[in-house]
Amino acid sequence: SQTIHQWPATLVQPVGSPLSLECTVEGTSNPNLYWYRQAAGRGLQLLFYSVGIGQISSEVPQNLSASRPQDRQFILSSKKLLLSDSGFYLCAWRQGRGDYGYTFGSGTRLTVV
């Protein structure tokens, strides 16, 4: 069966520090991968998606970047965090065809102080 792992679960980082959040998927190949953010009191905002290794599409201009170095690995990064980067970050995957729903990871609560 397919599983998705996301870590760390919580993170407190000072303003200006770098960020690296990792997401891996098991039990599938060539998944579509997504990074979402839920800011306090707001809905889920799509940040990046990837249809294959090295292929990254950005939905919103921002202080973050994403990379997909391996088929089942998706990384969210920042060189210098801002206070506004605080939020709940979710990784998700889906198969390329057929099922249109996503499976989400358990999320990372990022607090920038």
Next chain:
Amino acid sequence: DQQVKQNSPSLSVQEGRISILNCDYTNSMFDYFLWYKKYPAEGPTFLISISSIKDKNEDGRFTVFLNKSAKHLSLHIVPSQPGDSAVYFCAASKGNSGSARQLTFGSGTQLTVLP
């Protein structure tokens, strides 16, 4: 431009009664709709979905209704249980040639089922 809207940030319902969560969308190209349930500090989990070729889909206590002409969908939970208390997200999807099919989410509705 918010293409998927959930205008009620919160809803309280008595246990055993019906919960009705509403969602409106603006993009007529959306052809697939989903509801997700989210507990605090967890990722959303899929609840139920409906294709635009249907107007109703039922799964146990959960029923989703789609009114394409009004660009409106709703989730009915009958009977409501305290364990249903969570944030419910409405999501919509449309086909994009050459790119991943994406989900556009609403802002969520916090459902509280009172015992």
